[in-house]
Amino acid sequence: MRLALDLGKTKWQFRQSATRSPWREASVPGCVHTDLLRHKLIPDPFHGTNELGLQWIEEADWEYRTSFTVPAEFGRHEHVELVADGLDTVATLTLNGRELARTENMFVGHRWDVASHLRTGRNELHIRFGSARRYIQTHRPEHRPPVEFNDPVGGATRLRKQACQFGWDWAPRLVTAGVWRGIRLEAWTGVRLANVRVRQEHAGSRVRLTIDPELCGTEGGQVCRVVLSFEGTEVALAEGHAAGLTLEVPRPRLWWPVGQGEQPLYKLTIELRDPASGRQVDAWSRRIGLRTIELDRHPDKWGESFQFHVNGRPVFIKGANWIPAHSFVAALTRADYERDLRAAVAANMNCVRLWGGGIYESEDFYDLCDELGLLLWHDFMFACTLYPHDDAFAESVGVEVEQQVARIRHRACLMLWCGNNEIHSCNFAALNDPVTREGYEKIFHTLIPDVLARTDDQTPYWPSSEWHGEFTGGYPEGERRGDTHYWDVWHARKPVSDYERWHFRFCSEFGMQSYASAETMAAFCPPSDRNLFGAASENHQKNPFGNQIILDYVTRRYGYPRDQESLIYLSQLNQAYCMEVAVEHYRRNRPRCMGAIYWQLNDCWPVASWSSIEHNGRWKALHYAARRFFAPLLVSARVLGDERQGKGNYRESTVTGAVELHTVNDTPRAVRATLRWELSLLDGRRIRGGSKSVSLAPASARLQAKLDLAREIARHGRERLILRYGLVVAGTTVSEDTAFFAPPRFLELPRVEPRILVEKTDARHARVIIHSPVHQHRLSFEFRGIPHHADDNWFDVHPGEKAVVSVELARPATLAALRRSLRHQSLATAQ
Structure with a gap:
C-alpha cells in the first residue's frame, strides 16, 4: 500500500536569501507575503498605499527549509518520492545538501525519486525561490508582445505564473513566492x-x-x-x-x-x-456526477447556435466570472470558497467562469461547484497577452495542461475547457502576422486540443474567449456565432441602452464598476485619507480611468450626490441597473442568446471594481439585483424609446409610453401565472393597472403584453410616474420590478423618511420592517460596524405595504446596538 508523509505538517522556516536574515517560522502551504505579515515584518499589503512599498519582495530571493525523519516502513518500499503539488515558481530544491531539481512553472506538480538522497535520522529539505522579476529580465528576451495591458513592469508572460499577481485593473501587484500547494513523501512498491x-x-x-x-x-x-x-x-x-x-x-x-x-x-x-x-x-x-454536457453549434436562422445541453436539455447559462478569491491564494479555505459560491447560487446563478488570468483552483472549489450544481466554464491559465511558443515553453505548457486536465476532468460541474481569455481579441492586428499566428495556434489550436484528445475527449473545447469560430472580430460577428465580451458600455462609454442594440449568441463578459461600501473603504483607508479620490482610495482603483467612467455613468442617470456615501450608493445602484438592462435583454432573446456571464463575481482584495461581492463577502447592490434578474421565472419590462442630451444639451426623448412586458421561464416545467402591472404617481397615488393570465412554456421567453401609456404620460408627465409589474404563481409573487419613464435625476421624488423597525428574533438573528407613505426606490440599509447579511436589500418599498427582511448576524448584538448602528439610503436621499 502506498504510504505518505505530509511535509506540510513539519516545522518550516524561511528567510530572505541575500541578507542572511534569521530563520523564522513559516507556513506550508503558504507564501512569503503571509509569512512576512505574520511576523510583522511588513505592514498589511491591503491597507492604504502599503502595496507600493512592498515591491522589493518580488526582487528578492527567498529560502524555505524543513527537517523530517523518514518512517522506517518507507525503507521497505522500492520507491520513495518527493511530491510537490505546486511550487511558486522559480525554485531550486536541495535534499541533504544535494541539488534535487529546478522548477519554473507554478501550475505543474512534480514527483522526484529521492530514495538515494535520504538518510537515517533527520533529513533537511531546502527550497530556494529565485526572484520572479529577475527571471523575467534574463529569460526569453526575444519575447516582446505588442500589448501588455495590466503588467506595469512587463514580461510576466515569460514565466508560467498567476498572471494577475503582476497587477490587473482590479488587482494589486503582489508577486508571491513559496510552497503554495501540498508537499509530501510517498513510498510504494x-x-x-x-x-x-x-x-x-x-x-x-x-x-x-x-x-x-x-x-x-x-x-x-x-x-x-x-x-x-x-x-x-x-x-x-x-x-x-x-x-x-x-x-x-x-x-x-x-x-x-x-x-x-x-x-x-x-x-x-x-x-x-x-x-x-x-x-x-x-x-x-x-x-x-452522471451527466452529459454538449456545446451545441448547429446552423440556425441567425447563424450558428452557441448553447450548452446538459443531459440533452438546452440550459440558459446565468453566472459571473470568477477571479482568485485572494491575492494570496495559498491561504484560502473551503469556508472562503463556500461563502462566495453559495452567494452565486443564492443569486440564481447556475455557472461561474474560471477566468484565465488566475489559477487552477483548489479541490475545495471544484467540490463546491459539484455539490451546489454550478456549471464551470474553465479557462486554461492564459490571459490577454501573447505568450512565448518556443519548444521549452510549449513542453512545459503541455505538462501543465495534461496534469490539470487529469486532475479536474471527472468533475460533474465541468462544462467547457477554454484555451485562453481574450488573447485573440486583444491582439487581433498582431495575429494577422503569419509567424505570430503560427505561434499562437501552436498552443491553442494544436497543443491543447491534442492533449485533450488523449486525456478528456468528453468535455467541449473552445480555443479562446471571446471567439467567433475563426480569426474574425467585431460585434456583428458575435451576433452570428461564438461568445462575445461586450465592453463598449464601460470602456467606450457607450450609453447603457447600447446593450439592447446587439443580439449576441452568448455574452461571457460585460460589466460596470462601482465603489466598495463605505464600511469596506474604512477598513483599507486610514482615517486621515478617506476621500474617494485620495491617495489610499486611488491605490484601490486599478483602472486608470475608473473614477472618471464611474462618474460619467452616474451623472448621466442620477442627480448630483449629496455626499461621498451617496456617491458610493449611486455607483452601486448604477452598476446594478446596467447589469439588469444587459441580462434581461439577453434573457428576453433566448434561444438566440443562450448565456449571460457578467464580469465579475468576487474580489481578491478591497477595491473599486466590477464585482457584485466585496472582498469581505458583503453583497453589493448588483448581487441583490442579480437574484432578481437571474430568477428562474422572470417578468421583464422594456420601455420603448430613449432619452439623451441633444444639441445645446437640450433633452431629447422618444419615450412615448409604449411598454413591452416579457416573461422568461428557465425551468423544465410549464407554468401558469398572472401578469400584473400598475401605473402610479411617485407619491403613491394609483393611476391605472391591469392583469392577464399567461402561460410560460418550459425553457422559453415570450412577449406577453404591450402597454400604451401615452395618455397618462401626456397628462402627468414622465417625471412623476412609476410602473410596477410582477408575475404571480399560485398566489406568490415570483418576480417583480419597477420602471421609470425618465432618467432618475429628473424624477420628482418625494423626500419622505421611511419608518424602519428593528426586532430581535434571537441572539444571532433580527427582523427589519419598513413602511413608507411614498415610493422608496432601491432602499438599502445596514447595521454599521456589525457584520451581518440581509436576505434582501436594495429593494423598492411601495406605499401602503411593508417590507420584512430577515438579517443574520455574524456575532450576537443587542437590540439597542442594532438600532444605534442602523443606516439607510434610497434614491431620494442620495441625489
Missing part, C-alpha cells in the same frame, strides 16, 4: 495508480462507465476492483485487469445544474490488488 480516466456513455435510461486506470511502475497482472456507491450503498461492482473495465449503473440518478434538477454525487473507488495475494496495492476514490 511495484505499481501505483497515477490517475484514473472515467468515460460515461448515456443511452436512454442507461449509463455505462468505462474505467481506464493510469498505472506507473512495473505491471504484473494487477487486478482492479471498481466500486460505485451512492450515499454509502454499493450500486455497481466490477473486477478485472487494469484496462477498459466497464460498469452498468442501475437506475442512474442524473446530476443537473442548479435550477434544473438535483445534484446526486456517486462515490467511485478503484482498488488495485496484487493478483497472487489479493492484497490492496493502491486506491483512487473520487465523487462523480
Whole structure:
C-alpha cells in the first residue's frame, strides 16, 4: 500500500536569501507575503498605499527549509518520492545538501525519486525561490508582445505564473513566492495508480462507465476492483485487469445544474490488488456526477447556435466570472470558497467562469461547484497577452495542461475547457502576422486540443474567449456565432441602452464598476485619507480611468450626490441597473442568446471594481439585483424609446409610453401565472393597472403584453410616474420590478423618511420592517460596524405595504446596538 508523509505538517522556516536574515517560522502551504505579515515584518499589503512599498519582495530571493525523519516502513518500499503539488515558481530544491531539481512553472506538480538522497535520522529539505522579476529580465528576451495591458513592469508572460499577481485593473501587484500547494513523501512498491480516466456513455435510461486506470511502475497482472456507491450503498461492482473495465449503473440518478434538477454525487473507488495475494496495492476514490454536457453549434436562422445541453436539455447559462478569491491564494479555505459560491447560487446563478488570468483552483472549489450544481466554464491559465511558443515553453505548457486536465476532468460541474481569455481579441492586428499566428495556434489550436484528445475527449473545447469560430472580430460577428465580451458600455462609454442594440449568441463578459461600501473603504483607508479620490482610495482603483467612467455613468442617470456615501450608493445602484438592462435583454432573446456571464463575481482584495461581492463577502447592490434578474421565472419590462442630451444639451426623448412586458421561464416545467402591472404617481397615488393570465412554456421567453401609456404620460408627465409589474404563481409573487419613464435625476421624488423597525428574533438573528407613505426606490440599509447579511436589500418599498427582511448576524448584538448602528439610503436621499 502506498504510504505518505505530509511535509506540510513539519516545522518550516524561511528567510530572505541575500541578507542572511534569521530563520523564522513559516507556513506550508503558504507564501512569503503571509509569512512576512505574520511576523510583522511588513505592514498589511491591503491597507492604504502599503502595496507600493512592498515591491522589493518580488526582487528578492527567498529560502524555505524543513527537517523530517523518514518512517522506517518507507525503507521497505522500492520507491520513495518527493511530491510537490505546486511550487511558486522559480525554485531550486536541495535534499541533504544535494541539488534535487529546478522548477519554473507554478501550475505543474512534480514527483522526484529521492530514495538515494535520504538518510537515517533527520533529513533537511531546502527550497530556494529565485526572484520572479529577475527571471523575467534574463529569460526569453526575444519575447516582446505588442500589448501588455495590466503588467506595469512587463514580461510576466515569460514565466508560467498567476498572471494577475503582476497587477490587473482590479488587482494589486503582489508577486508571491513559496510552497503554495501540498508537499509530501510517498513510498510504494511495484505499481501505483497515477490517475484514473472515467468515460460515461448515456443511452436512454442507461449509463455505462468505462474505467481506464493510469498505472506507473512495473505491471504484473494487477487486478482492479471498481466500486460505485451512492450515499454509502454499493450500486455497481466490477473486477478485472487494469484496462477498459466497464460498469452498468442501475437506475442512474442524473446530476443537473442548479435550477434544473438535483445534484446526486456517486462515490467511485478503484482498488488495485496484487493478483497472487489479493492484497490492496493502491486506491483512487473520487465523487462523480452522471451527466452529459454538449456545446451545441448547429446552423440556425441567425447563424450558428452557441448553447450548452446538459443531459440533452438546452440550459440558459446565468453566472459571473470568477477571479482568485485572494491575492494570496495559498491561504484560502473551503469556508472562503463556500461563502462566495453559495452567494452565486443564492443569486440564481447556475455557472461561474474560471477566468484565465488566475489559477487552477483548489479541490475545495471544484467540490463546491459539484455539490451546489454550478456549471464551470474553465479557462486554461492564459490571459490577454501573447505568450512565448518556443519548444521549452510549449513542453512545459503541455505538462501543465495534461496534469490539470487529469486532475479536474471527472468533475460533474465541468462544462467547457477554454484555451485562453481574450488573447485573440486583444491582439487581433498582431495575429494577422503569419509567424505570430503560427505561434499562437501552436498552443491553442494544436497543443491543447491534442492533449485533450488523449486525456478528456468528453468535455467541449473552445480555443479562446471571446471567439467567433475563426480569426474574425467585431460585434456583428458575435451576433452570428461564438461568445462575445461586450465592453463598449464601460470602456467606450457607450450609453447603457447600447446593450439592447446587439443580439449576441452568448455574452461571457460585460460589466460596470462601482465603489466598495463605505464600511469596506474604512477598513483599507486610514482615517486621515478617506476621500474617494485620495491617495489610499486611488491605490484601490486599478483602472486608470475608473473614477472618471464611474462618474460619467452616474451623472448621466442620477442627480448630483449629496455626499461621498451617496456617491458610493449611486455607483452601486448604477452598476446594478446596467447589469439588469444587459441580462434581461439577453434573457428576453433566448434561444438566440443562450448565456449571460457578467464580469465579475468576487474580489481578491478591497477595491473599486466590477464585482457584485466585496472582498469581505458583503453583497453589493448588483448581487441583490442579480437574484432578481437571474430568477428562474422572470417578468421583464422594456420601455420603448430613449432619452439623451441633444444639441445645446437640450433633452431629447422618444419615450412615448409604449411598454413591452416579457416573461422568461428557465425551468423544465410549464407554468401558469398572472401578469400584473400598475401605473402610479411617485407619491403613491394609483393611476391605472391591469392583469392577464399567461402561460410560460418550459425553457422559453415570450412577449406577453404591450402597454400604451401615452395618455397618462401626456397628462402627468414622465417625471412623476412609476410602473410596477410582477408575475404571480399560485398566489406568490415570483418576480417583480419597477420602471421609470425618465432618467432618475429628473424624477420628482418625494423626500419622505421611511419608518424602519428593528426586532430581535434571537441572539444571532433580527427582523427589519419598513413602511413608507411614498415610493422608496432601491432602499438599502445596514447595521454599521456589525457584520451581518440581509436576505434582501436594495429593494423598492411601495406605499401602503411593508417590507420584512430577515438579517443574520455574524456575532450576537443587542437590540439597542442594532438600532444605534442602523443606516439607510434610497434614491431620494442620495441625489
